[in-house]
Amino acid sequence: MKAETTASGASVAESPDSRAGARAELRLMRSLMIGIFILMTVAALYFARAFFMPVILAFLLALTLTPIVRFLRKRGISEVVSATLLVLLSVFVFASAGYLLSGPVIDLINNSSSIGLRLTERLAPFKRPLESIMEISHQLEALTETAQEPGVQKVAVAPSGVLSTAASNILSAGTSITIVFVLSLFLLASGTLFYEKIVQSFPNFTEKKRALRVVYDVEQEISHYLLTVALINAGLGTVIGLGLWGLGMPNPMVWGAAAALLNFLPYVGALITILLVTVIALISFDTISYALLAPAFVLLCDIVEGQFVTPTVVGRRLEINAVAIFIAIAFWSWLWGFVGALMAVPLLVVIKVFCDHFDGLSHVGNFLAAQQTMAIDDEAAESNHKSAA
Incomplete structure (x- = not known):
């Protein structure tokens, strides 16, 4: 049993409760330091x-x-x-x-x-059932305006320096x-210079070899994923643009490019593309039934891409669960706007691949993984166990 020497030279045995309390304090301090580090990182990413x-x-x-x-x-x-x-x-x-x-x-x-x-x-025939609700809304708005104090005036501040702001934004972009x-x-x-510098920062040969293996594995998996997804999105945009051109949609090239760009936002991007195409189709074609062919075609392309093409080409090991995707898109769009939303899923894949290569972070990678991926891994492990038996 460990002993603790006092100032008088006496040896006092450490109790199990004191050791457990010290470990709890260390865990608490480590959690607090991690939380402070995360908050400082988010603040740095926002302000810089x-x-x-x-x-x-x-x-x-x-x-x-x-x-x-x-x-x-x-x-x-x-x-x-x-x-x-x-x-x-x-x-x-x-x-x-x-x-x-x-x-x-x-x-x-x-x-x-x-x-x-x-x-x-075009939507006037569908608006009649909602007219009563709109009328009530207008009445409430009128009551609110009459309830205002007579001496209170609404002040509108005209924007100033629009040209200078636009010039500054263009220069910054x-x-x-x-x-x-x-x-x-x-x-x-x-x-390989960047990898060599990383490896040189480790002292012994074993750590250098492990660091090199991890760096190369992470780089290969992420680069393969990003290039494959970019090519798939480009192909999706081309197919949607050609299909909308065949249906007679105006500016089909714009909607194909929008579909390719927004497809970096899983679920959300496809929904935005379908809504935009629906609006333009409704005002461009004579009949509503024919106008709905355009968003139906976009929906069909998104289903084929999301359920068959991407899982087959990319593989299910790098799939991310839907909750993590929505949280990442909301967080990065709040942090960096639309550009941040586009980078949300690639950055999430980077984090998952990195966590999968370290035992201490495996629980984070497990949380980010899709349920389908975990089921596939469990089936593979079970089949391997049966074959070994």
Whole structure:
């Protein structure tokens, strides 16, 4: 039994209760430190989002293009050449898409009021059952206005400095986009230098080998996932755009690009795409029955992609449960807006893959995993046990 020496030289035995209390205090202190660290990290991500957002986007873009760089390196093309070509191609694709889509998108924004009026006219037959409710709402609003004090006046503050704010936002967006592409170029062109620096930070050979294995496994899984999902979303957007073009939808290229971009938001993105296509189809076609063909086609494409294509190509091991996805989308959209919402699921996959490689974080990866994945793992373990028996 451990003993504790007092100032007089006497030895006093430690009681089990004191040791249990010390361990409880250590656990409490560790939990408090972890909580403080998480809060400080969230605060840093929020207040320094102008720095962290382009940096994380650059890492995600670099991870997406890493399999292509690795494939070209095996064919004798250096990382510098392949990274430069891929980043320039990415810039060209994004710039071309922005230029081609800017016109139709601006027209939709300018015609938003007329779109609302035409949608109201088309939905007028379905509005009659709600007229009584709308009338009650107007009466309550009138009572509220008459109940206000006669001396109180409503003051409207006109926005000032609109042009300067818009110029500042454009300059900030341009700076962030430049950081994303330049940093991703350096990450891709550096090859294995980044991994070598990580391995060199560990003292002995065993830890170096384990760190190298973990880093390579995480990088390969995440890069494969991001590239595959990006290609699947691009294919989904192409199919939806061609299908809507065949149905006679106006600006089908816009809706195909929107479907490809919003599909990075599982469930939520597909719902937004279907609602937008439904609104435009209702005001574009003569009959409601024909107008509903467009959102039905989009829904069919989303079902095929979500239930068959992605699980088959990507695999179910990296599936995330729906609760974690919605929480991540809500958190990152609050933190960084729409761009944060688009990065929510890729970042969640990064966290899950990283946690799966460490025993101390396996419970976090288990929480993030989908139930289907856990069932598949259990069935595989049971079959292996039966075969071994």
